[in-house]
Amino acid sequence: MKKVLVFGGSSSKSSINKKLATYAASKLTEAAVNSIDLNDFLMPLFSVDQQSEFGIPEHAHQFLQLIQETDGIILSLSEHNGAYTVAFKNIFDWVSRIKPKLWSDKPMLLLSTSPGSRGAQSVLGLGIAKFPYMGAKITGTFSLPSFDENFKEGKLVDESYKNKLLELVTQFENSL
Numbered sequence: 001m002k003k004v005l006v007f008g009g010s011s012s013k014s015s016i017n018k019k020l021a022t023y024a025a026s027k028l029t030e031a032a033v034n035s036i037d038l039n040d041f042l043m044p045l046f047s048v049d050q051q052s053e054f055g056i057p058e059h060a061h062q063f064l065q066l067i068q069e070t071d072g073i074i075l076s077l078s079e080h081n082g083a084y085t086v087a088f089k090n091i092f093d094w095v096s097r098i099k100p101k102l103w104s105d106k107p108m109l110l111l112s113t114s115p116g117s118r119g120a121q122s123v124l125g126l127g128i129a130k131f132p133y134m135g136a137k138i139t140g141t142f143s144l145p146s147f148d149e150n151f152k153e154g155k156l157v158d159e160s161y162k163n164k165l166l167e168l169v170t171q172f173e174n175s176l
């Protein structure tokens, strides 16, 4: 059975991006889902000095191992001031010190959402532009605007968004 690693790019306990990624994963028909939380991988703030003094934290190795063991990734990026959250960027930077192409040639369904009408498209754009150079094989991208209006009780309520996401999940699963 194929394995899919699922997470939101946020350390918020009530992360709407984790909810969106989890919802997308619930539409997989056969793959086994491994849903993780960035709070389980918190590390000191990355700096070259921190690395040379204390080395790379074990959590960075564990995170990379999860990527390497999986067959695909569903990630929904959370946007802070037009960019990645600190929690995501910190993990990303640490893991990239072990393996610059950290996404390890894995198929990736890349999502984003926010309560605003742009649906975190800025950070999604960063991921679309950069992740392929870091080993991601992006199979599809999707931004959900106005999360609170479009996502209720754990589900996408808007039919057109629902159908679009389902199509992308199917495409992603077929690529595993």
Ligand SMILES: Cc1cc2nc3c(=O)[nH]c(=O)nc-3n(C[C@H](O)[C@H](O)[C@H](O)COP(=O)(O)O)c2cc1C
Binding pocket: 008, 009, 010, 011, 012, 014, 015, 016, 017, 018, 078, 079, 080, 081, 082, 083, 113, 114, 115, 116, 118, 119, 120
């Ligand atoms: C410091 C900060 C900056 C934010 N900047 C943006 C932004 O640039 N664009 C946006 O759409 N939402 C922004 N938001 C709102 C977030 O999209 C919202 O908090 C969302 O819930 C974050 O996703 P998460 O719940 O998965 O962490 C910001 C929120 C915070 C706390």
